[in-house]
Amino acid sequence: MAEESWRTPMLVQELAKKVQQPPSRYVQPEQYQPISLVDGAEPPEHIPVINLTRLSAADGADEGIKLRLALQSWGLFLVANHEVETSLMDDLINMSREFFRQPLQEKEKCSNVIGGKHLQVEGYGNDLVKFEDQTLDWCDRLHLRVEPEDERNFSLWPKHPTPFRFNYYPPCPRPDLVFGIKPHSDAGVLTILLIDKDVGGLQILRDGKWHNVPTSPHRLLINLGDYTEIMSNGIFKSPVHRAVANAEKERISLAMFHGLHPEKEIEPAAILLHEKQPARYRKSKAKEYLAGYYEHFSRGTRFIDSVKM
């Protein structure tokens, strides 16, 4: 049988302890290399902020208009007045840090490797490796399905279950050569992202420019995913984003993805279509979309481009 050990790379956290240079599998092709990333990006001032208290106030129509404009032009917004206790946000990040700081043996009880050979989405470990020549990201994850409740796979959950996907980015000796997570848009309906309040790295692409997302104070970012872009026939955007690596500090983020039932069909809403505005995306089932999404993600391309008409 062919040697397929490339399918199960070493955990990045372990690798980071050993190497002075990221191995070639992690180094982005020259045209994508994140040279002077942080310096090169736009400051965060322009990223829209939506105040949830105003949005739900009886006279909050102006905030509603702001929200619509934000989703049309950015596909995302930072949340003000989210009323999530900052201590809860800290606890989540700290619990996550504790999980990743455990001995490897302990973490591997939640491993995403099946049969010693393949990676699945759910569990602890690397991102999916679909192609031998795919460029890998400088991060490990703990990815857990939380809804529907009867699909929770508790054998992959740490002892203290938490319903999120945790991204762990170890320091990288050459952040100019790798991505923490390569440029991508999220697949689903929307994502709620809890960002490390001390270490930056998340950047959003808009009109050809990368914008840094601010870290402090405790930040929640809500971004749309591809399903919403398709259902809105392109009115709302599914933003391309990436995380850059850091030479000295580890970084943690928690993403909660809201998706759809695998059998559900995703297509532009009929109410938005008319003769002058035909459907701009082909119909697909959520499960087929996800399969295509992961293939494209591995390659650093966007599946949504292939369902555009």
Ligand SMILES: O=C(O)CCC(=O)C(=O)O
């Ligand atoms: O770590 C981040 O800030 C971004 C994570 C992300 O984009 C993802 O998990 O899809």
Ligand SMILES: [Fe+2]
């Ligand atoms: Fe993402």
